[in-house]
Every structure is written in structure tokens, then in C-alpha cells.
Amino acid sequence: MSDRLFVATRKGVFTLARAPGRVSRARPRWQVARAQFLGDNASMVRPDRRDGWVYVALGLGHFGVKMHRSKDRGRTWEACATPAYPTKPEGLDEREPNSQRPIPWNTELVWALEPGHASEPGVLWCGTLPGGLFRSRDRGASWELVESLWRHPKRPGWFGGGAEWPGLHSVCVDPRDARRVTVGVSCGGVWQTGDGGRTWQQRAQGMRAAFMPPERAYDPDVQDPHCVVQCPVAPNVFWAQHHNGIFRSTDGSASWTEITGKPSSFGFAVAVHPHDPDTAWFVPGISDEHRIPPKGKVVVSRTRNGGKSLQVLSKGLPQAHAYDLTFRHALDVDETGERLAFGTTTGALYVSENGGDSWEAASEHLPPVYCVRFG
Amino acid sequence: MPRVTFTTTIQRHVTCPPADVPGRTVREVLDAVFAANPAARSYVLDDQGAVRRHMVVFVNGRQIADRVTLTDAVAPDAKVYVLQALSGG
Numbered sequence: 475m476s477d478r479l480f481v482a483t484r485k486g487v488f489t490l491a492r493a494p495g496r497v498s499r500a501r502p503r504w505q506v507a508r509a510q511f512l513g514d515n516a517s518m519v520r521p522d523r524r525d526g527w528v529y530v531a532l533g534l535g536h537f538g539v540k541m542h543r544s545k546d547r548g549r550t551w552e553a554c555a556t557p558a559y560p561t562k563p564e565g566l567d568e569r570e571p572n573s574q575r576p577i578p579w580n581t582e583l584v585w586a587l588e589p590g591h592a593s594e595p596g597v598l599w600c601g602t603l604p605g606g607l608f609r610s611r612d613r614g615a616s617w618e619l620v621e622s623l624w625r626h627p628k629r630p631g632w633f634g635g636g637a638e639w640p641g642l643h644s645v646c647v648d649p650r651d652a653r654r655v656t657v658g659v660s661c662g663g664v665w666q667t668g669d670g671g672r673t674w675q676q677r678a679q680g681m682r683a684a685f686m687p688p689e690r691a692y693d694p695d696v697q698d699p700h701c702v703v704q705c706p707v708a709p710n711v712f713w714a715q716h717h718n719g720i721f722r723s724t725d726g727s728a729s730w731t732e733i734t735g736k737p738s739s740f741g742f743a744v745a746v747h748p749h750d751p752d753t754a755w756f757v758p759g760i761s762d763e764h765r766i767p768p769k770g771k772v773v774v775s776r777t778r779n780g781g782k783s784l785q786v787l788s789k790g791l792p793q794a795h796a797y798d799l800t801f802r803h804a805l806d807v808d809e810t811g812e813r814l815a816f817g818t819t820t821g822a823l824y825v826s827e828n829g830g831d832s833w834e835a836a837s838e839h840l841p842p843v844y845c846v847r848f849g
Numbered sequence: 850m851p852r853v854t855f856t857t858t859i860q861r862h863v864t865c866p867p868a869d870v871p872g873r874t875v876r877e878v879l880d881a882v883f884a885a886n887p888a889a890r891s892y893v894l895d896d897q898g899a900v901r902r903h904m905v906v907f908v909n910g911r912q913i914a915d916r917v918t919l920t921d922a923v924a925p926d927a928k929v930y931v932l933q934a935l936s937g938g
Contacts, residue, residue, distance in 0.1 A: 534862070534892075535903055536858070536859075536901065536903045536904055536933040536934070537859065537862060537891075537892040537893075537901065537904075537933075538891060538892065538895060538901055540862070540891075540892075553888070556891065558891070558896045559896040559897070560896075561897065561898075562897055578895075578897075579896060579897055580895045580896040580897060581896060
């Protein structure tokens with residue numbers, strides 16, 4: 475059971491602690507215990523349950539992307555290395571397919587940060603804009619670009635979805651095998667290695683892109699999975715919140731089946747129950763062109779039967795004129811599957827301690843929330 | 850020797866005192882500064898060694914023209930300022 479929440483926002487990193495004893499509306503259960511990196515744009519925060527270290531990625535407006543790490547669960551921080559791209563080969567002409575602007579070989583944003591396999595202490599994976607995947611073997615003291623994916627002939631075809639450049643936002647390390655890693659790319663589908671990153675295969679077969687001409691709707695290379703997660707106890711099961719739908723795989727991402735969301739299929743975030751592959755949560759918005767909650771009501775949708783049906787959960791959430799959107803990393807579930815938290819673009823943070831049946835506002839006045847993680 | 854002075858806003862992240870360094874181009878001057886203060890390099894230059902999009906470099910009051918390969922000339926008594934651009938917010 476996690477009693478601590480890390481929240482990365484547009485203007486700082488906040489740590490919330492669960493208060494013991496009686497609580498009231500004036501004294502909520504979850505309270506801000508620390509406010510750090512105040513004023514700085516924090517795209518990602520990631521506690522590592524293996525050793526208690528915590529990592530933060532900042533996007534400093536003038537000075538670029540920077541990373542920090544904490545050895546004491548967020549009390550104190552030190553600067554560590556930031557993933558950096560190798561020198562771009564002279565004369566190489568790579569252009570983002572939509573804008574036709576040259577792809578920068580530069581870390582524009584840290585968009586994924588995941589601890590490695592349990593058998594590989596100190597290993598971290600980092601996904602970035604413009605699409606590079608990096609690995610650290612020393613807790614962020616240094617990073618190496620996974621060249622096999624960056625130099626894959628299909629990679630220059632990746633394109634921006636919402637962002638200016640393509641981005642690698644999801645990293646799933648198979649708990650059965652450290653060499654099997656699955657990543658999600660907006661826009662470029664789902665890629666998997668079974669040999670520790672030497673070779674990669676496209677794994678988005680079955681996903682459908684409503685934003686493409688019909689003849690290319692099922693092209694795996696153009697898919698826009700907003701977020702991909704893998705069930706720890708049933709690693710053949712993946713869930714993806716995609717640009718225009720929810721998708722589920724039960725065969726290790728070899729194929730995907732579309733599920734219609736409720737009250738809508740659009741959204742960014744997805745969380746899977748750590749002990750039940752059939753249970754997953756989503757935070758829906760209306761659609762691509764209306765990135766606000768349906769009818770001004772903030773809700774979470776949950777399935778408990780592998781997507782055959784979804785329940786709309788609203789108890790404790792604002793149900794009138796609420797225009798909160800939840801980004802892809804701003805929903806998390808703890809290791810019990812009972813505690814969930816999500817943050818929003820309007821600075822609200824909601825926590826549930828009963829699997830989503832009811833929610834309490836921990837704060838409604840944070841900066842826009844990018845990432846929420848129990849730890 | 851040219852004198853390189855950094856914006857005060859960078860000091861919160863990485864200490865960058867004014868430095869008198871040798872060099873005849875912006876690249877040579879900044880390389881000399883960062884050789885002594887490697888942590889500061891990535892705050893000013895991107896992964897490819899170009900000036901970051903929201904940073905600006907002035908030599909004797911004139912903004913440099915070559916932000917990619919940093920070939921602008923620097924006189925022996927030049928004053929070089931490394932500042933944040935207003936575009937960065």
C-alpha cells in the first residue's frame with residue numbers, strides 16, 4: 475500500500491503524503507508534504523520501487539532538458555546525466571513527415587522514465603522526443619542511446635501527434651524476461667525487442683487509426699497509442715489508450731482488439747490492475763478536437779472484464795462545468811490495485827482508495843499536472 | 850583575453866562566474882569556458898553543439914549570426930554575453 479505520491483507539474487514537483495487519523499473536507503487524507511523544483515517545468519517523476527531512488531526530468535525553457543535524482547525518497551536531489559543524442563551525421567536529411575522540418579538530434583522532452591527489470595538494479599529506460607530510447611545502467615549517471623531502434627529504417631517515418639516531433643512515451647519491461655521490452659510511440663506504433671534491444675519488431679497489428687485514409691487505417695507504423703501498459707502478473711496482456719480508441723492485447727502485443735470506451739473512446743491515460751489483467755482504468759475526454767470531459771463532468775471509466783463492459787465512476791469528482799483533461803502519465807495505480815490517483819491540466823489531483831469507486835480531491839490548485847506516481 | 854559573462858538566471862542551476870578565456874571565435878571561447886566548467890555546457894548548447902533555441906550570445910553588443918557552428922569572430926578584448934532569449938518564456 476503506497477502512502478506517498480509524487481506529482482510532476484508545469485511548475486514544480488510535489489510530494490503528497492497520506493495523513494493518518496481522522497480526515498475532513500478541511501483536512502484531506504492526502505496532503506502536499508513537499509514542493510520542490512518550484513517554477514520549473516517537470517515532465518516526469520519516477521520513484522524506483524527497487525531501491526527507493528526517485529528521478530525527475532525537467533524541461534527548462536531556456537536551458538533545455540535536465541534530470542535530477544534523489545537517493546532518499548525525494549528529500550534531497552542531485553543533478554544527474556540527461557540523455558543526449560550523438561552527433562548527427564553530416565548531410566543526413568531526415569524530416570518530420572507532416573511538417574517536413576528537419577528532425578532534431580536533440581533531447582527535446584523526457585516523455586518516459588521506467589525502472590529496468592528486477593534482475594537489473596540501477597537500469598533505467600528513458601523515452602524522449604524526438605523518438606529516441608535511452609538506457610542507463612548506473613541510476614542515471616550516464617545514458618546510452620538504443621541505436622538499434624533509433625537507426626531502424628522505419629524510425630524516420632515516425633511523426634508528431636500533438637507534439638511537434640514524434641515521441642516515445644511508454645516503456646514496458648516484461649517481468650518474466652529483462653530482454654523483452656515494449657515501447658509505445660506517438661506516432662509510430664508499438665515496438666518490441668526480445669533480445670535486450672538488439673533488434674526490434676513492430677507490434678501494433680490490429681490498431682486502427684481514424685485519422686488516416688481508409689487504406690492505411692490499419693497500418694501499424696502510423697498508429698498513435700497515447701499510452702501503453704502491461705499487466706505485471708499476466709504480462710501477455712497489454713492495454714493501450716489510443717488516439718481514437720482503447721485497444722487490448724492478450725498475446726503479448728502480437729495483436730490488438732479494439733474496445734469502445736465509455737462515455738467516449740478518446741483519452742490519454744490508462745492504468746492496469748497489478749493483479750488482474752481484466753481490470754483497467756481510463757480518464758476519457760470527448761474527442762481529438764474537443765479535449766475536455768464529456769458534458770463537463772470529470773469521470774474515470776473502469777472495466778473489470780477485459781473490456782466487455784465499462785463502468786463510469788464519478789463519485790467525488792466534479793460533475794458540472796469541469797474542463798480538466800488528464801495527460802498520459804497523470805494516472806497511476808498502486809501495487810495493491812486499490813489506490814489510484816490522477817491529476818489534471820487544471821491542477822486538480824484526485825485520489826481513490828477503493829479501486830475508483832469514490833474519489834477525494836487532494837488538491838484543486840496545483841499547476842497543470844503531467845505525471846502522477848505512487849512511490 | 851575575451852571576457853565571457855553569463856546570465857544571472859543560469860546561476861540557480863549551475864555556477865557560471867565571468868571567465869577570461871583565450872579564443873578567436875565564439876566556438877573557441879565557449880569551448881574554453883566549458884573545458885573548465887563542463888556542467889554548464891548543456892545549459893547553453895544543445896546535443897549537437899548549437900546554441901540552444903532560447904539562448905542568445907552577444908559579442909560586443911552584437912548578436913552572433915552563426916548559432917550552429919559558432920564561427921563568429923571574437924577580438925582579444927571582446928566582451929561576450931551569454932543570455933536567455935525572451936522567446937523562452
